Amino acid sequence: MxxxxxxxxxxxxxxxxxxxxxxxAARWRAPNDMGHLDEWGLGGRSFGxxxxxxxxxxxxxxxxxxxxxxxxxxxxxxxxxxxxxxxxIIYPLVFLVLVRLWSVSHRHGFVTPADFVRSRFQxxxxxxxxxxxxxxxxxxxxxxxxxxxxxxxxxxxxxxDSAIARHLPIIIAFAILAAYTYQSGLRAPALIAFVxxxxxxxxxxxxxxxxxxxxxxxxxxxxxxxxxxxxTPNPNDxxxxxxxxxxxxxxxxxxxxxxLFLYPHSxxxxxxxxxxxxxxxxxxxxxxxxxxxxxxxLLGFMAIAAGVKPLPGAKAGSTDSxxxxxxxxxxxxxxxxxxxxxxxxxIGALVPAAIMSIAAANLFTRNIYKEYLxxxxxxxxxxxxxxxxxxxxxxxxxxxxxxxxxxxSIDLQLIGGVIILQTLPAVALGIYTRWFHRGGLIAGWxxxxxxxxxxxxxIPNAATGRAHFGGSAFPLEKFAFIxxxxxxxxxxxxxxxxxxxxxxxxxxxxxxxxxxxxDDTNPDDYFADEGDPRVSVPxxxxxxxxxxxxxxxxxx
Amino acid sequence: xxxxxxRAEAAPAVARAKDKSPWNWLLFLxxxxxxxxxxxxxxxxxxxxxxxxxxxQLLFIVLGVTTTTxxxxxxxxxx
Numbered sequence: 001m002x003x004x005x006x007x008x009x010x011x012x013x014x015x016x017x018x019x020x021x022x023x024x025a026a027r028w029r030a031p032n033d034m035g036h037l038d039e040w041g042l043g044g045r046s047f048g049x050x051x052x053x054x055x056x057x058x059x060x061x062x063x064x065x066x067x068x069x070x071x072x073x074x075x076x077x078x079x080x081x082x083x084x085x086x087x088x089i090i091y092p093l094v095f096l097v098l099v100r101l102w103s104v105s106h107r108h109g110f111v112t113p114a115d116f117v118r119s120r121f122q123x124x125x126x127x128x129x130x131x132x133x134x135x136x137x138x139x140x141x142x143x144x145x146x147x148x149x150x151x152x153x154x155x156x157x158x159x160x161d162s163a164i165a166r167h168l169p170i171i172i173a174f175a176i177l178a179a180y181t182y183q184s185g186l187r188a189p190a191l192i193a194f195v196x197x198x199x200x201x202x203x204x205x206x207x208x209x210x211x212x213x214x215x216x217x218x219x220x221x222x223x224x225x226x227x228x229x230x231x232t233p234n235p236n237d238x239x240x241x242x243x244x245x246x247x248x249x250x251x252x253x254x255x256x257x258x259x260l261f262l263y264p265h266s267x268x269x270x271x272x273x274x275x276x277x278x279x280x281x282x283x284x285x286x287x288x289x290x291x292x293x294x295x296x297x298l299l300g301f302m303a304i305a306a307g308v309k310p311l312p313g314a315k316a317g318s319t320d321s322x323x324x325x326x327x328x329x330x331x332x333x334x335x336x337x338x339x340x341x342x343x344x345x346x347i348g349a350l351v352p353a354a355i356m357s358i359a360a361a362n363l364f365t366r367n368i369y370k371e372y373l374x375x376x377x378x379x380x381x382x383x384x385x386x387x388x389x390x391x392x393x394x395x396x397x398x399x400x401x402x403x404x405x406x407x408x409s410i411d412l413q414l415i416g417g418v419i420i421l422q423t424l425p426a427v428a429l430g431i432y433t434r435w436f437h438r439g440g441l442i443a444g445w446x447x448x449x450x451x452x453x454x455x456x457x458x459i460p461n462a463a464t465g466r467a468h469f470g471g472s473a474f475p476l477e478k479f480a481f482i483x484x485x486x487x488x489x490x491x492x493x494x495x496x497x498x499x500x501x502x503x504x505x506x507x508x509x510x511x512x513x514x515x516x517x518x519d520d521t522n523p524d525d526y527f528a529d530e531g532d533p534r535v536s537v538p539x540x541x542x543x544x545x546x547x548x549x550x551x552x553x554x555x556x
Numbered sequence: 557x558x559x560x561x562x563r564a565e566a567a568p569a570v571a572r573a574k575d576k577s578p579w580n581w582l583l584f585l586x587x588x589x590x591x592x593x594x595x596x597x598x599x600x601x602x603x604x605x606x607x608x609x610x611x612x613q614l615l616f617i618v619l620g621v622t623t624t625t626x627x628x629x630x631x632x633x634x635x
Contacts, residue, residue, distance in 0.1 A: 220605075
């Protein structure tokens with residue numbers, strides 16, 4: 001590690017600085033009482049425009065994005081650019097759907113999407129399915145953040161021989177993260193996100209001006225990429241899409257956008273906003289990140305033009321393409337600036353990991369602990385259960401990385417995206433319509449899950465030589481009745497079947513007069529805003545004066 | 557922009573339920589256009605070295621920002 005000392009020092013200093021901020025965050029914006037789930041898990045539902053911008057942005061653009069999307073362009077070309085349309089279409093979708101979810105959650109004190117489903121369909125069973133789906137889909141997502149840090153550490157030469165020595169830096173980093181998340185809750189990632197994004201913006205601005213200048217301009221970067229793809233045996237790579245992967249591009253962009261805002265951690269970021277205007281305004285400001293993402297993605301082509309060779313992977317003979325961006329920085333930046341860039345990626349992993357573990361912990365607390373284990377839990381008990389669960393979730397994520405092949409976490413995340421999409425009919429459509437029968441939604445969930453898993457199981461990965469779970473591009477010819485080379489995104493097909501089954505079973509149950517649950521929400525709950533006189537106060541159900549107490553946080 | 561004091565003073569519930577707006581339909585534009593691959597799946601014309609596939613999709617970000625901003629401004633609560 002000799003020649004990386006400067007990088008390691010800069011990285012460590014910035015990392016420790018951010019950890020200090022994480023601990024300080026508990027006192028930031030003077031919470032009334034940190035021992036309440038609304039305070040710890042949703043920052044008191046009080047975040048304004050700027051904080052929400054950084055929080056939601058920090059949530060959606062993770063270390064893995066910064067590392068994996070360019071790696072995808074490096075390996076597959078144009079197909080990897082799907083991340084750009086994906087992050088364009090998500091904001092209008094959120095504008096249409098999550099604003100209403102915010103209103104109904106604010107009115108009823110919901111903390112998780114499963115809380116909403118439970119009230120909307122009066123079905124604890126459906127809520128339990130939604131909660132489990134959310135937790136299972138989030139865990140590997142957290143593990144992936146570690147893959148991002150690991151790519152950086154590997155590039156700096158911080159590796160060891162035994163499994164424990166190799167992962168020690170990550171274990172330490174996560175122990176610190178766990179400690180300040182435990183103490184400060186959602187306030188920690190919200191505050192750290194400011195630092196993270198500032199660093200990332202600086203690094204990217206420098207990278208997109210300085211690197212093309214060094215590599216002979218954008219034109220020659222794209223030409224170098226085209227030349228590389230022309231020389232590969234894969235017919236589906238190139239700097240534009242081929243006939244066979246256009247549908248994959250479209251369905252993956254749409255499916256990923258739908259999945260992203262169903263993830264519990266995205267919803268947590270939105271629910272923490274203080275009013276509807278904050279969310280709406282943010283949906284027009286957040287695409288600034290999409291521009292960033294598009295430019296980061298192109299680092300993959302810069303790495304091709306710069307002749308970067310990825311470091312070896314965990315198995316002999318394999319390569320770890322996640323290292324291409326860190327290697328590009330290492331090769332072309334002065335070492336102190338490479339250190340800053342690595343810290344940006346590393347810290348970029350901590351913010352979403354913290355939000356995700358909080359979201360998973362809230363799901364466990366509200367929809368499993370309170371629902372099935374301790375009905376009369378007080379808000380303070382809820383908060384302490386959530387705090388402990390968030391620790392357990394992080395230990396689980398670290399275990400995934402230490403004891404499993406990181407490739408396995410990537411596969412799990414692939415599955416995670418497909419399964420979280422199966423909550424779309426109950427959560428996203430549920431916000432607009434109460435037409436579905438709760439039994440229909442449950443049946444649809446099972447059908448979508450089963451089909452999704454079957455399809456993923458059918459997909460081999462040529463690059464790693466694995467026979468199953470090798471990607472999310474399903475060749476339509478595997479359905480015996482279709483003759484086509486076209487591939488599509490598994491998640492979108494599975495959720496379409498989920499919807500069809502939900503609709504058919506709903507009709508059947510209605511015809512059979514099977515009792516459906518009621519609906520605890522009112523139509524105008526979906527438009528409630530900050531200061532609404534009917535907002536329920538979580539601690540004691542007294543009405544508050546909206547002028548004196550705009551954010552209904554408990555004073556007990 | 558954040559002004560907690562100027563919040564609408566406990567208007568009756570019925571008045572609040574006026575959120576539906578024809579402007580919301582405009583939001584389908586940035587949802588649909590970025591998915592029309594035949595529109596942008598070309599190398600030429602290049603702009604500043606960027607093939608069309610890349611510069612046009614980056615331009616769609618501006619389309620997204622513009623439409624959400626317009627819809628936000630038109631549907632924002634009147635104070």
